[in-house]
Amino acid sequence: MNFRFDLLKKDEGTFGRLGRITTPRGFIETPVFMPVGTQGTVKALTPAQLDELEVKIILANTYHLYLRPGHDLIRSLGGLHSFMNWPGPILTDSGGFQVHSLAALRKMTPQGVIFRSHIDGSQHTLTPELAVQVQQALGSDIMMCLDECTSYPATHKAAEQSMELTIEWAKRSREAKTSPSQALFGILQGGVYPDLRKRCATEIQAIGFDGYALGGLSVGESKNEMLMIINETTPFLPTDQPRYLMGAGTPEDIVAAVACGIDMFDCVIPTRSARHGLLFTNRENIAIKRNVYQNDDKPVDEACDCYTCRTFSRAYLRHLYMAGEILAMTLNTIHNVRFYMRLMERIREAIRNNHYGKFSSEFIAYRQSSKSGEAP
Secondary structure (H helix, E strand, C coil), X not given: CCCEEEEEEXXXXXXXXXXXXXXXXXXXXXXXXXXXXXXXXCCCCCHHHHHXXXXXXXXXXXXXXXXXXXXXXXXXXXXXXXXXXXXXXXXXXXXXXXXXXXXXXXXXXXXXXXXXXXXXXXXXEECHHHHHHHHHHHCCXXXXXXXXXXXXXXXXXHHHHHHHHHXXXXXXXXXXCCCCCCEEEEEECCCCCHHHHHHHHHHHHHHCCCEEEECCCCCCCCHHHHHHHHHXXXXXXXXXXXXXXXXXXXXXXXXXXXXXXCCEEEECHHHHHXXXXXXXXXXXXXXXXXXXXXXXXXXXXXXXXXXXXXHCCHHHXXXXXXXXXXXXXXXHHHHHHHHHHHHHHHHHHHHHCCCHHHHHHHHHHHHHHHHCCCCC
């Protein structure tokens, strides 16, 4: 069963799309959110819990797994799916963003990125070819090209140079791919400049990939700039292939980007927020450490069907968090991941029923009014 994307429906009032991705390890209904399992684990959750939460695909990171425990070791143990006992699809990032974040430890060259490990200081060179080689060894279902994540702010000239390097690396990544069972996505750069984004979309498509990702966003630009770039770029992407917005993941970001025609999302926000005691609901974000929850016997969200909400009170969750108990991280993460899965279910249902415009505007307005303390 090879990789395939089927566009099933378009919303009549927005650019929202309902689709299905076919991979060797199962189907993925889109729009979809991918929890981040950087080092071969979604923090605080077991694979069985992910399955119970109805997670269909997770993201793992090439940079981290290359450094520790090493892609050769993982390949010798049957690949990443077997290594972490996750039977569903996996998307692996190329590591470009992680290397980008190591500004003091890396040097960009036309050949690749020379960097020092954040673990032991050892020197490495990550090339487009090596990024693909590592991902093929991991056995992920969807691989990403190595790109240079454009910094923000960046001048037009700097963003253009970064984009041109990304295009050159995309060509080399495509040539390095030898595994027919693994999909490879190209990444678009170009900063906040619509002309560069359009040019990049054209040139990356000419190389030919299984899907296309918008990179270099959620790196400091405003929400308006991010949405402008998404709106300006997606019309230049193929309608019969998936569109992936990398790293943007607040509930409001997702709802707004789906209306622009985005199909795939990933972000550390739900899991990282959970570990810091921030829980998501349709109405508001709950900082569970607040004193107001000390005697609160209600669940985090009465509308949520997750194990945490079915079983425990806000008061208990606050107690666990304030006591520094590990269980707090697990229960909070269960809720936040399930909230995101339920949000994607509601998004797909709204597109299916041709009322995504109404759903998205009401969802965002409801969240904003709750944050400001107004009645919904």
